[in-house]
Amino acid sequence: MTITRAACIGGGVIGGGWIARLALNGIDVAVYDPHPEAKRKVDEVMKNARRAYKRMAAKGLPKEGKVTYAASIAEAVKDADFIQESVPERLDVKLKTLAEIEAAAPADALIGSSTSGFKATDMAKDMKHPERFLVAHPFNPVYLLPINELVPGEKTGKAFVERAKAAYTSIGMKCVVINKEIDAFVGNRLLEAAWREALWLIKDGICTVEELDDIMRYGFGLRWAQMGMFQTYRIAGGEAGMRHFMAQFGPALAWPWTKLMDVPEFNDELVDLVATQSDEQSGKWSIRELERIRDENLVGIMEALAKAEKGKGWGAGELHNAYVKQLGKAAGKKVSKAAEKAKAGKPKKKGAAKGKRG
Amino acid sequence: MTITRAACIGGGVIGGGWIARLALNGIDVAVYDPHPEAKRKVDEVMKNARRAYKRMAAKGLPKEGKVTYAASIAEAVKDADFIQESVPERLDVKLKTLAEIEAAAPADALIGSSTSGFKATDMAKDMKHPERFLVAHPFNPVYLLPINELVPGEKTGKAFVERAKAAYTSIGMKCVVINKEIDAFVGNRLLEAAWREALWLIKDGICTVEELDDIMRYGFGLRWAQMGMFQTYRIAGGEAGMRHFMAQFGPALAWPWTKLMDVPEFNDELVDLVATQSDEQSGKWSIRELERIRDENLVGIMEALAKAEKGKGWGAGELHNAYVKQLGKAAGKKVSKAAEKAKAGKPKKKGAAKGKRG
CATH class of the missing domain: 1.10.1040.10 (N-(1-d-carboxylethyl)-l-norvaline Dehydrogenase; domain 2)
Structure with a gap:
């Protein structure tokens, strides 16, 4: 699957990284995070990600997706086909969040959890549609590091795992599917x-x-x-x-x-x-400077690995070649209406809802 | 100190890496390894190292040091000011080797051990001059990875640690001195x-x-x-x-x-x-192909990090800049007589001794 409309629940270091990766792939993202400074924090991550992607955009970049801030989980997820949960690492918080997501999301929307350690089976125990849920565990910075550990739970659909793999792969990630559940994965x-x-x-x-x-x-x-x-x-x-x-x-x-x-x-x-x-x-160094240095180094390393094996690339470098090409291809495509609207400066409803928060 | 004449005891994966790093820095190396195929194995490592250094030699390389094969430890170490022990990881073998080294080496020659885990104090317990001995633990491939864990023992001289640091730094390494002994170090x-x-x-x-x-x-x-x-x-x-x-x-x-x-x-x-x-x-891939790919990637990564921070370099990249410059500087210098002789094709005594081994 390709992702049409994403929702990110939680906009911290990891959630912000997801938002940046999605938006820079041209996908509109609705965000829910009750933190009063959530937007400012996401904006900082976006700034870093834009700098890194600008360097990576040898062949162009798609028009950036629109990031909007919703007043509730329900509002964020209601039209989404891709939902990524990145709330704090407490099982009770995860369960409550997943229940709210399910109550409002389309029944077939993909739901991935960024959890660092909980099993999908444990998180899905109260879900009505656990077949479309799995762990999708990234590493920081999410907009640059390609790895994504996909860990299905007992009730996750077999075909759905393939659909999830396609979705995450479509935004430049390297998916490793882990079929035996274990706390903290690999x-x-x-x-x-x-x-x-x-x-x-x-x-x-x-x-x-x-x-x-x-x-x-x-x-x-x-x-x-x-x-x-x-x-x-x-x-x-x-x-x-x-x-x-x-x-x-x-x-x-x-x-x-x-x-x-x-x-x-x-x-x-x-x-x-x-x-x-x-x-x-x-x-x-400030944290912002360290982030900049880290990101430049990560892109530099991936570029170096991209030149390996006579330009075919090796490891993350081989993927980097494909990703840069893909971003360039998307640059030529028509962008979503929401993104067009956003570009034209017309505030959307969801953007307006932002003032209600915090 | 700078290294004038080196001896390497043990020519396996690690010993071979030391030999290559030293020779490519223009230093003559006497090798002792009783393995019948030692020379062939070292030659393979040298081939890899030459390929990597050729790529790194933007500013030139010193004339390669001469590698000779001695018939005994005594013969290998007798004129050396720098001795690196890389024999198998058994304490009894290490003790026996160090005793043989000490019996023939100049009293003030630096002796470093490549051990992966033994404490210098335990290895030096029977030494007459333990003040000039320490653990100098590298990582594979030794000719490319800069890190060197220097771990002095109880009787290692304080001033000697500084001398050792200078010696290893002179061949492009990053030394971290670990002052509290612990098995396997860091x-x-x-x-x-x-x-x-x-x-x-x-x-x-x-x-x-x-x-x-x-x-x-x-x-x-x-x-x-x-x-x-x-x-x-x-x-x-x-x-x-x-x-x-x-x-x-x-x-x-x-x-x-x-x-x-x-x-x-x-x-x-x-x-x-x-x-x-x-x-x-x-x-x-054969092991040789994997080595080539690994080395090209390592040099590529270090080159990428060397460009960071507007060309100042970051981490291993900053050191890489200095190392490339230093190799180039050495390229202009007069080379050792032994290296000249070797270049002229005159076999040295030690080279002739090779036939006696195995």
């Missing part, structure tokens, strides 16, 4: 494992956050931007490949090389330590 | 944590090795090539920064988001599963 489990160990290293005074970050970005982080863990280790096995690597390093699993048997106690002292060291590392 | 603890969790995900059938790798290289791997974990999360905290991030995600530490309480049983079944999936993912 990406966040790996991140959580590394994060726990990282906190131990900081807490125990082995290194500072800056030293740890440097070990990543001058070391294995460069590897993981283009090959993951297993492909990298296949090479490390040398001519004998993966079996050799496993035989050589497998036994190390039993060595006490991590503290992960324990969870570091999360107290004020640890928060202070990390926050203070983080200020020393990055305090010279 | 990088490998993070890798081990992620690796354990990854094996659980494969063993439990949540995803395949290809899917897991894709989630990395289309997702957080792209982030970690340019900012590490803490700087990335600082941004994720949004305008409220690191304290907000910690407060928001800290409690998740206690959730059952990893299986790291347990170590996955390392049996034939798991090795088969991973190796078979790895063949499906990467079997269409």
Whole structure:
């Protein structure tokens, strides 16, 4: 499916990233977020995303979709064929939000959840149409990082998973479907494992956050931007490949090389330590500057990978080539009426509703 | 210090990478590796490294150092001022090797160990001059990835650490000194944590090795090539920064988001599963092809990061700018006599000794 009209429920760091990706693909987005500063925050994300897409638009960009702010979930979702939920990570809040979405949304609208860890089955337990719901978990910044973990629940329709995959792929994403449900899925489990160990290293005074970050970005982080863990280790096995690597390093699993048997106690002292060291590392840049630097680097890396293999591209670079081409193709197409209207400066009803909020 | 004459003990994947980095910096290297095919294997690494450095040599390259093969550790180290040990990861082998190195090396030669996990203090326990020994742990491919974890032992000299830092920095590396000893240091603890969790995900059938790798290289791997974990999360905290991030995600530490309480049983079944999936993912490329692709991607990513911040460069890219400049500067300099001789095609004694090995 292609997306005609999107609704984003929640406009934080992740929700804002979805709004930006959708709008920059020429899709109109209705937003609901009760936060009094939601629009300002989304605008900041949009600004970053526009800068990044401008650089990526070697072949043009579609006319930006119109972003409107609705006074309620019901208003935001009522005409949508694509609904992305990105509210805070509490199951009760997720359940309440999904109930409100379902009560007003078209019965066949796609509903994806940005949850970092809950299972679709648990979130869908009270839904009337759980067959059109699944987890669609992106990574920050959503408008640039292509990955999307699609995790269907027990009642998600088989055909619907394919429809969802097509929808997310149509906005430049790389979908990996995870068919066995597990808390936190794949990406966040790996991140959580590394994060726990990282906190131990900081807490125990082995290194500072800056030293740890440097070990990543001058070391294995460069590897993981283009090959993951297993492909990298296949090479490390040398001519004998993966079996050799496993035989050589497998036994190390039993060595006490991590503290992960324990969870570091999360107290004020640890928060202070990390926050203070983080200020020393990055305090010279504002968050906005860091976002700009990050985005320019991410686009730069994807462009570098796009030139690989004689211009065919590799990994995220191969996808980047296709995405840039697709954005350019869409630039030539007729845009939606709503976008035309918006361009002409005529405020829409939903835009007017904004004043009611917060 | 700058390095005048290097010895590399062990010519495997890591040792070969050291040899290539040193030789391409114009330094003569004496190698000892009892493996009958050591020279062929090192030559393969040199071939890869030459290809990568050729691309990096925008400003020229120094005349390549001469690589000679010694018949014994004693012969390899006797004239060296820089000795890098990269033998298999067994403490008894390390101790025996270090004893042989010390018996023949100049008393003030730098001795660095490539160990992935042993503490310098444990390795130096029988050394006569432990003050000039430390762990210098690189990541594969050593000739391209800049990171070097320098971990002094209890008896390592304070001034010596600075000397070692200068030596490794002189061949383009980014040194992070870790002053508190811990098995596996920092990088490998993070890798081990992620690796354990990854094996659980494969063993439990949540995803395949290809899917897991894709989630990395289309997702957080792209982030970690340019900012590490803490700087990335600082941004994720949004305008409220690191304290907000910690407060928001800290409690998740206690959730059952990893299986790291347990170590996955390392049996034939798991090795088969991973190796078979790895063949499906990467079997269409030989290890040599994968190495070429990886190296081109790594150089491409570093070049992209080198253009960041209006050409000043960011992270590994900033270092890349300096390294390319430095290689070019060295290209103008007079090269060592040994290198001249080698260039003239006159075989050296050590080269002749090669036939005795294996």
